[in-house]
Amino acid sequence: MFEVTFNGSLKGTIRVPSDKSISHRSIMIGSLNAGKVVVKNFLRSEDCLNTLKAFKFLGVSIEEDSDGVITIFGSGKELREPFDVLDVGNSGTSIRLISGILAGQPFYSVITGDRYLRRRPMDRIAVPLRMMGATVFGRENGKYPPLTIIGKRPLEGIVYESPRASAQVKSCILLAGLFTDESVSVTEPVRSRDHTERMLKAFGVDVVVNGLTVSLGKNRELKTDVEIDIPADISSAAFFMVAAAIVPGSEVVLKDVILNPTRTGILDVMEDMGVDFEIFNRRSVSGEEVGDIVVRYSPDLKAVTIGGELIPRLIDEIPAIAVLATQAEGETVIKDASELRVKESDRIKMVVSNLKTLGVEAEEFEDGMRIKGKAKLRGGVVKTSGDHRIAMAFIVAGLVSDETVLIDDIKCIATSYPDFLKHLSSLVDV
Numbered sequence: 001m002f003e004v005t006f007n008g009s010l011k012g013t014i015r016v017p018s019d020k021s022i023s024h025r026s027i028m029i030g031s032l033n034a035g036k037v038v039v040k041n042f043l044r045s046e047d048c049l050n051t052l053k054a055f056k057f058l059g060v061s062i063e064e065d066s067d068g069v070i071t072i073f074g075s076g077k078e079l080r081e082p083f084d085v086l087d088v089g090n091s092g093t094s095i096r097l098i099s100g101i102l103a104g105q106p107f108y109s110v111i112t113g114d115r116y117l118r119r120r121p122m123d124r125i126a127v128p129l130r131m132m133g134a135t136v137f138g139r140e141n142g143k144y145p146p147l148t149i150i151g152k153r154p155l156e157g158i159v160y161e162s163p164r165a166s167a168q169v170k171s172c173i174l175l176a177g178l179f180t181d182e183s184v185s186v187t188e189p190v191r192s193r194d195h196t197e198r199m200l201k202a203f204g205v206d207v208v209v210n211g212l213t214v215s216l217g218k219n220r221e222l223k224t225d226v227e228i229d230i231p232a233d234i235s236s237a238a239f240f241m242v243a244a245a246i247v248p249g250s251e252v253v254l255k256d257v258i259l260n261p262t263r264t265g266i267l268d269v270m271e272d273m274g275v276d277f278e279i280f281n282r283r284s285v286s287g288e289e290v291g292d293i294v295v296r297y298s299p300d301l302k303a304v305t306i307g308g309e310l311i312p313r314l315i316d317e318i319p320a321i322a323v324l325a326t327q328a329e330g331e332t333v334i335k336d337a338s339e340l341r342v343k344e345s346d347r348i349k350m351v352v353s354n355l356k357t358l359g360v361e362a363e364e365f366e367d368g369m370r371i372k373g374k375a376k377l378r379g380g381v382v383k384t385s386g387d388h389r390i391a392m393a394f395i396v397a398g399l400v401s402d403e404t405v406l407i408d409d410i411k412c413i414a415t416s417y418p419d420f421l422k423h424l425s426s427l428v429d430v
């Protein structure tokens with residue numbers, strides 16, 4: 001049990017860890033390069049280290065120096081049949097994107113993860129990968145890991161209408177598309193994060209974006225000797241942005257935060273709710289927009305309704321936004337977010353039940369939730385269900401409770417943010 005009791009404010013400047021989505025992609029796409037790829041500011045969290053380990057297992061030479069710089073000596077598109085099962089732990093991004101790459105490798109591989117990942121749906125990638133000619137097996141007819149993949153080279157083309165806005169599905173297909181010369185395109189109902197498209201372009205691959213459709217063009221070879229610098233993750237910054245907004249007397253500066261428009265939905269919500277924040281020092285780093293954000297205590301927050309096209313732009317931030325909503329006047333409604341049910345945990349259920357434990361009036365919907373503010377939080381035992389973002393969101397909730405909040409498991413935080421508690425302590429001003 002981890003105990004949160006707090007009485008003070010948060011002040012100071014931090015750089016939260018690097019972006020998780022881009023860190024995964026740097027190893028995956030870097031490994032398909034035939035030369036040297038240098039990755040600066042790689043996120044050394046459990047999820048991304050699992051991706052790194054998987055590619056070492058697939059025969060790629062990867063060196064890590066003490067400053068966190070990673071050098072990948074890619075093997076071109078030729079990976080090596082793994083000697084054992086690839087285990088990617090808790091990481092949905094790893095299993096779904098790596099499967100796209102394994103689909104183009106003419107060998108046998110098995111990929112699995114921890115007990116939470118083995119309950120997450122994989123048919124969303126198994127179906128299009130089979131359409132491209134790969135053989136994919138999994139528990140319950142390919143629905144759940146472990147997945148067995150027998151790849152094929154070349155794969156067949158695909159014109160895919162994705163039933164959901166998922167960057168993992170889109171990226172899986174685009175990565176598999178590197179192993180065919182035929183047409184490859186994915187259309188989404190709403191745009192999801194576009195880091196794969198941006199990184200493939202940085203590697204010289206022809207990627208054409210037309211509205212909600214992303215296609216691969218003629219050149220699918222990756223140019224060599226690319227350097228990638230990874231900005232800070234807005235999904236990790238979210239916890240400190242919310243904390244600064246709700247803890248009286250706070251002012252926190254978050255450096256180098258990614259401001260890619262497919263990721264900044266939380267900033268739109270903060271603006272609508274009346275959070276006092278500013279973005280400065282806007283610049284571009286390795287093809288991604290970046291800036292510094294200052295967030296100050298905001299006593300007059302108001303409730304909002306969040307849904308539609310905004311959802312994919314803030315999907316991972318909903319646990320943090322739910323905590324923000326407890327301190328906003330009125331009823332915040334989140335809808336169109338049924339994907340939350342199949343994240344690292346069922347985040348609709350976990351957020352609502354934990355909010356109720358802390359005395360907040362909240363209700364679950366099939367595709368979202370309703371939260372009534374402004375609430376005075378009481379103490380209680382929060383359950384994380386092994387979900388890093390539930391753990392961090394409720395540590396932040398604990399900062400505004402007059403009573404002690406206990407969190408049942410905080411080990412899971414290492415999935416994305418191993419230094420979270422260290423950073424939080426560095427901001428405490430009593």
Ligand code: S3P
Pocket residue numbers: 020021022093165166167168169171192193315316339
């Ligand atoms: C991710 C995409 C999102 C997100 C996940 C990371 C990615 O998942 O929730 O944390 O890196 O592509 P979906 O693609 O399933 O929406």
